[in-house]
Amino acid sequence: MSTTLSALEVVPSGAALGADIVNLDIGAATDADIAAVRTAWRDHLVLRFRGHSFGDTAHLEFAKRFGPLDISPNTRFSGQPWMPDYPEMSRISNIKIDGEATGSLGDGELVWHTDMSYLDEPPTGSLLHALEVPPSGGDTKFLSMYDALETLPADLRKAIEGRQIKHDQTHNSSGTLRKGLEGVEINDVTKIPGAVHPIIRTHPETGRKALYLGRRARSYLVGLPVDESEELLDALWDHATGNPAIQWVQEWQADDLIMWDNRCVMHCRDSFDPGGRRLMHRTVILGDRPY
Ligand SMILES: [Fe+2]
Numbered sequence: 001m002s003t004t005l006s007a008l009e010v011v012p013s014g015a016a017l018g019a020d021i022v023n024l025d026i027g028a029a030t031d032a033d034i035a036a037v038r039t040a041w042r043d044h045l046v047l048r049f050r051g052h053s054f055g056d057t058a059h060l061e062f063a064k065r066f067g068p069l070d071i072s073p074n075t076r077f078s079g080q081p082w083m084p085d086y087p088e089m090s091r092i093s094n095i096k097i098d099g100e101a102t103g104s105l106g107d108g109e110l111v112w113h114t115d116m117s118y119l120d121e122p123p124t125g126s127l128l129h130a131l132e133v134p135p136s137g138g139d140t141k142f143l144s145m146y147d148a149l150e151t152l153p154a155d156l157r158k159a160i161e162g163r164q165i166k167h168d169q170t171h172n173s174s175g176t177l178r179k180g181l182e183g184v185e186i187n188d189v190t191k192i193p194g195a196v197h198p199i200i201r202t203h204p205e206t207g208r209k210a211l212y213l214g215r216r217a218r219s220y221l222v223g224l225p226v227d228e229s230e231e232l233l234d235a236l237w238d239h240a241t242g243n244p245a246i247q248w249v250q251e252w253q254a255d256d257l258i259m260w261d262n263r264c265v266m267h268c269r270d271s272f273d274p275g276g277r278r279l280m281h282r283t284v285i286l287g288d289r290p291y
Contacts, residue, residue: 008033010040017144017265018248019044022051026257027058034065041125042206045265046142046248049257054129056086056281059257063088063127063283066259070116070123070284080179083281092128092280094272103279104172110269111175112143112241115262115284117214118169118194124287127259133252134276140250140258143266145210147246149200152211152239159232160199160221168218169194175217189220189229196222199236201290203263210264211240212290240266262287 008024019040024033026049041047063069069088072081082091082103093103116122128140149157170185170192172178177185186192199221201212213219216237221229250258260267272278 008036010036010044012044013248015248016147016246017045017142018048018250019046020048020050024049025052025054026062027052027054029062029065038066041259041261045144045146046250046258046260048250049259050253050255053255054257056083056089059127059129059281060086060088060283063285067124067285067287070286072284088283090282090284092282093278094274095132095277095279105269107138107272107274107276107278109271111216112141112237112266112268113215114145114213114266117197117212117262118167120195121289122195122197122287123262124285125259125261125263126285127257127283129281130252130254130256130279131281132277132279133254134272134278137270137272137276138252138278139270140252141247141268141270142250142260143240143247145212145240145264145266146203146208148240148243149209149211151243151246152236156232156235156239160236163199163224164196164222165199165212165214166192166196166220166222167194167214168192171215171217189218189226192218192220194218197290201263203261204288204291206264208264211236212263213237213240213266241268263290 009022011020011022013019021037071087072090081087083089091103092105094107095102115126170177197212199212200209202209213236219233221232
């Protein structure tokens, strides 16, 4: 006779990062479950919770157990929340009603990035819950920035040791100017507004060092001539994103919840058929200044 007690299981993806958390209903997680999830998150960087259906309130309450949540960046930039009843939640969707977008980021490719690195205190992590997924496309790839740093050729590492990188705050990950910033395109990377952080950061929980690139476009290695900064950044990005051995691919199913660590992971999204509907709800855990 089976018992009603359950114990979650951590099943690593077999790739450089990523693990499934099996046998956990996030709405019924005990403190011991949360502690186990935290440990798995540190070890595997990206976690997937699959096989349970749950709503926005359960998502929000679960996310809050890992730290205070940010308000949706859409709210911050435009003053208009996607979900007025849940100001901490962003709606990521290509679905339009009467020609009006019902969420952000559309159906195009999203380039490799770390969420909101342009803030002085970027998020610790993000959670993304799939409500509707298109028949094909729209996969999300994740990349271990610990591994990107640890496999960096010695000359490149030496060139960036102790350097700071400026993160453009004016464009989103689909490459468009943020709401409220239309008409303020600046082309000189030394003058674009955004936070400055160490390009090699230390994870505050694991103590491991990770490469911290943010986004490629309009980033700048502070203090270098622009052409030198561009050349170095190109080399770093080629290295970091060109190696499938340090990546893991999430092929979405409805009800999947993915939780990733923004301090040591980058992600990107494939485009998908605009005729397919994709709807995700996202929450973001507030973080501290990188060091
Ligand atoms: Fe993102």
